[in-house]
Amino acid sequence: MGGVVLVLLTAGCATQVQQSRPVAVEKPAEDTPVASSATVPPAQLDIKVTSIVDGRAVMLSDGSKAEVSGLAQPGPCWAEAAGSFAKAMLLNQQVRYDRTTGALSLADGTDYALLALGNGAGRTAGTPTPAQKEAEGAAQRVPMGLWGAPCVGKETLETSTPPPPPPPPTTTTTKPKTTPTTPKPVFYATCDDVRRAGKAPLFWGQPGYRVELDANRDGIACDPRYGFR
Structure with a gap:
């Protein structure tokens, strides 16, 4: 009777010792890098516009000339307005220029050809894209820029024969000199x-x-x- 009890006690002690034995746990490495989302670097701008040749051509900071594809050579009637628009939008601005396609875009990705066509500061040439046709049509419908007065879409102004000068007056009269008034420029701060x-x-x-x-x-x-x- 006692032997059996002894065996049971021995077995119980063995079981208790086995259960209290520590189990090794692998410690995570402290130098393990933590995965993070990749940061996309900002787009690198290629070049800067240093001067304006005309409404469709500019000089770049690398000394080369860039001609914007899709735009016609400005006509005499609207050449000055087209050049002024290009100056306001491009001069001293960073741009991207694709020498293969002739596409010129602003720093924010805006296509300059579409911008000029949509504001009546240019007209299409060659085989325009659907987007260029749509932009040109929008300016024609307003109409604005070269599609409005005085050019109304024509390259040159129509000149008419001036009327004959009036006959000289019979009596000499001295008219007071009038100083032409210059309209004040309009400026809005905001x-x-x-x-x-x-x-x-x-x-x-x-x-x-x-x-x-x-x-x-x-x-x-x-x-x-x-x-x-």
Whole structure:
């Protein structure tokens, strides 16, 4: 009877010892790097516009000339306006220029050809893309830029024969000299000022338009569709 009890006690002690034996646990390495999401570097801008040749050609900071594909050579009637638009949008700005396709885009990715066509500062040439046709058509429907007065879409102004000069007066009269009055330039500091004046939105070429009021540089300043700055 005692032997059996002894065996049972021995077995119980063995079981208790086995259960209290420590189990090795592998410690995680402290130097293990923690996975993190990859950070995409910002797009690198290629080059800068140093001067404007005309509405479709510019000089770049590497000394080369860039001609924008899809735009026609500016006609005499609207060449000055096209050059002014290019100067306002591109001069001293960083751009991307694809020498293979002739595509010129602003730092934010805006296609300059579409921007010029949509504001009437250029017309299509060659085989325009559907997007270029749509932008040109939008300017024609307003009409704005070269599609409005005085060019109405023509390369040169139509000249008519001036009327004959009036006959000389029978008596000599001295007319007082009049000093021509120069209209005061229109300036709006903010889009709130434009809104209070009832002039919003301002299109490129209108009095008071400034690039600083045109947040997305689409030729429309203080556009109510995108809020006021």
